[in-house]
Amino acid sequence: MSEDVEDVTGAVVAALVAEDTDVIFALMGDGNVDLLARTATGTDITLVHACHEQGAVAMADGYARFSGRPGVASVTHGPGLSNTATSLLTAAAARSGVVLLAPDTPTGDLDHPQRFDQRGFVGAAGAYFRPLHRPGTVYTDTAAVFRHVRAGRGPAVLNAPTDVMHARLPAGTGSYEPSAAPPSPPPPDPRLVAEAAAALTAARRPAILVGRGVAPGGGAAAVGELADLLAAPIATTLKAKGLLAHHARHLGVAGGLGSGRAGRVLAEADCVLVLGASANQWTTDGGTVLSGGMVVQVDRDGEAIGRHSAADLAVVGDAAATAGALCALIGGTGRPAPDEWTVPDGPDQFVPSAPGTSPVHPRLAVEALDAVLPEDRLLVVDAGHFGSYAQQTLRSWDPRRYAFTHDFGAIGQALGVAIGAAVACPGERVTAVLGDGCLMMSLSELSTVVRYHIPLTLFVMNDGGYGQERHSLTAKGLPDTEAWHAWPDIGDVARGFGIPAHCIRSVRDLDVLQTLPETTGPVLFDVHIDPEPRNPAFAEIAHRLGGAALRQPPST
Known part of the structure; x- marks a missing residue:
């Protein structure tokens, strides 16, 4: 051309x-x-x-x-x-x-x-x-x-x-050559791999933290094999949520927006292997969970190692290839299978679930959604207080089919990202979980959803305003009046765009989600959630950000 x-x-x-x-x-x-x-x-x-x-x-x-x-x-x-x-x-x-x-x-x-x-x-x-x-x-x-x-x-x-x-091309400009694939990272230093293997085999309580630097497929399989050789529990970062989810040693996401059990394992480990993860403050609870044992960090980007959490041993190289090299070294020693270790589950958190309970507890709402979504779900979660419950509760089995949009801390991004996800995966249904404030920020793109017949489920967790701001104001002893908003009826708004909508005001109403597997085209669920519960994860996040006013004991 x-x-x-x-x-x-x-x-x-x-x-x-x-x-x-x-x-x-x-x-x-x-x-x-x-x-x-x-x-x-x-x-x-x-x-x-x-x-x-x-x-x-x-x-x-x-x-x-x-x-x-x-x-x-x-x-x-x-x-x-x-x-x-x-x-x-x-x-x-x-x-x-x-x-x-x-x-x-x-x-x-x-x-x-x-x-x-x-x-x-x-x-x-x-x-x-x-x-x-x-x-x-x-x-x-x-x-x-x-x-x-x-x-x-x-x-x-x-x-x-x-x-x-608008300018004409000069004579002899030639034709376009597509950009080449990036070069493969250098292989890890065999000496450092041997040191890592020695540290891991000497540990009594090894654990593995995996990030998005390990891709699903063969790379992840090498990590799973290594975990079995070491009898090491596996935790992932939020960006790698779903990686190795079927592995018997998988404990879920570390950090406040994940599995509390995964974080406790990292804190109890005497050697943590960090593979393709930055180990930032959100994953490591401000660095505290990696402070008690040896840390071996592997990343293809040498500048990423130790940026957030100190590494006792740094290995520059592809994380999956390094995991494979560790398997070869450790598996070839003929060492007996090590003892299993892990930590117990945390206490159950009671959530009111009587059919007439209204409004719906946010955790109960996302549990009901999780129960009706297929395992191969495509899922996008927006930012906000409601989102902490969604991140902790909604499951993923493949990080390539899951995204959160609070990377910059902004709300209102999920609708656009979900539309892009649907275009990337034609014929598949995408579920976007967003707050009422998130939807109001991006409302015009409902027209795009309709215009291009996007098979999108909009699960709007509606607490009548800005939930985290209400909690912040309350914690500071200030009136929360300005954080409440009398939105128009969100279901009526969706129907005005031509999108079918359902209103969920009580636990009993959650039964309407059972219709989702037969749904074609876009649909919106306006889920009225209880604005009172405050997620403990957000109290911890506020503490690490210096928000002293939010350090009061949270409700569940």
């Missing part, structure tokens, strides 16, 4: 085709109208038109997370780009593979009303900025953004003034 290309816009379109792009999430404006029109008429790339630029980039983020491929978005310059801020920051925090095509105002037009420092904006959002200032470098610059995201470094923005986009 690129042999017939005459201008820079055509060259960018040709590059998108060569990179095997199958969808662009877009909001059209003066700066990208030509690009999108020519993409629609001259290629097989599908355009998904969002209602807001924040939604477009969130959709590209969701596509990238659930497909494992670059998620491409296109917006116009000026306010088109500035409207992407929260989604771009979220994608950067998640290191999500988003390619954003964002033109700039014409070169030299200093009085253009949409002119602003787009390079500074993109840099402040934590994304890679690649300027395209000369027609002859269009292929080099486009390949650079794709190479950046394929290397797992997070989002990248291709930025070209509109006059450059």
Whole structure:
């Protein structure tokens, strides 16, 4: 195709085709109208038109997370780009593979009303900025953004003034060469692997913490084999939720938003092997759970080792390959099977469940949802106090089919991410769990759900306002009046967009979730949850963030 290309816009379109792009999430404006029109008429790339630029980039983020491929978005310059801020920051925090095509105002037009420092904006959002200032470098610059995201470094923005986009290509520009796959990491140092093996076999209570640096499949299988050789319990980070979920030694997610048992195991271990995980404060309860024993950390990125928690032994290399090397060393010694060890379950937490109980306890609501979702569920969870119950309760069996959207601490991202997930997994139902405030922030994208017939379940945990802010105000001895909001009836709003909706006000009403397996198309459940319970996990998170006012004993 690129042999017939005459201008820079055509060259960018040709590059998108060569990179095997199958969808662009877009909001059209003066700066990208030509690009999108020519993409629609001259290629097989599908355009998904969002209602807001924040939604477009969130959709590209969701596509990238659930497909494992670059998620491409296109917006116009000026306010088109500035409207992407929260989604771009979220994608950067998640290191999500988003390619954003964002033109700039014409070169030299200093009085253009949409002119602003787009390079500074993109840099402040934590994304890679690649300027395209000369027609002859269009292929080099486009390949650079794709190479950046394929290397797992997070989002990248291709930025070209509109006059450059309309410029003719110089003679001899050639054709586009797709970006190469990132190089494989170097093999781990055999000496360090031997030291790690010695430490693990000498331990009486070894444990393994696994992050998203270990992919499902063969890599995860090596970790499972190693756990059996060591009789070591397995905990995962939240981003790796579902990895090795069927393994007998799997204890779930460590940290406040996961299994309390997993965290207790790490705290009791005398040697923890950290594989492909940053071991940040949220996973390690502020570092406390890794303070009592030896820590062996393995990561392909040497700079990530010890960044959050001190490592006694650092091994640079692919986590899965290192697990395989450890299996070969430890399995070849002929050592007898070690003694099993673990920690007991924590106390059960009572939740009122009488049929007439109203409103519904948030934990009970997500337990009911979890019971009706299939094992191969596609799940997206938004941020907020309600979300802590969802993260702790909803199960996953594959981290590639699960996402949370509080990477940047923002609410309102899940709807866009869920739409992108549905596009990435055509024909499959996606479940988005979000709060009432989250939905109100992204309400316009319900139109996108309807327009593209997205098979989406919206499980809205409605506590009538902003729950965490109410708890914060109460803990500080301040009135919580301003955190309550008289929203319109959310079910009626959904029906106004053409989405069937059900209202759940009591435990008895949860039975309507049984209809979900037969549902086609989008559906919304407006679940009125009890606003009073305060999740202990949020009290701990507030403590680590310095929120002394929130350190009062929480309810369950």
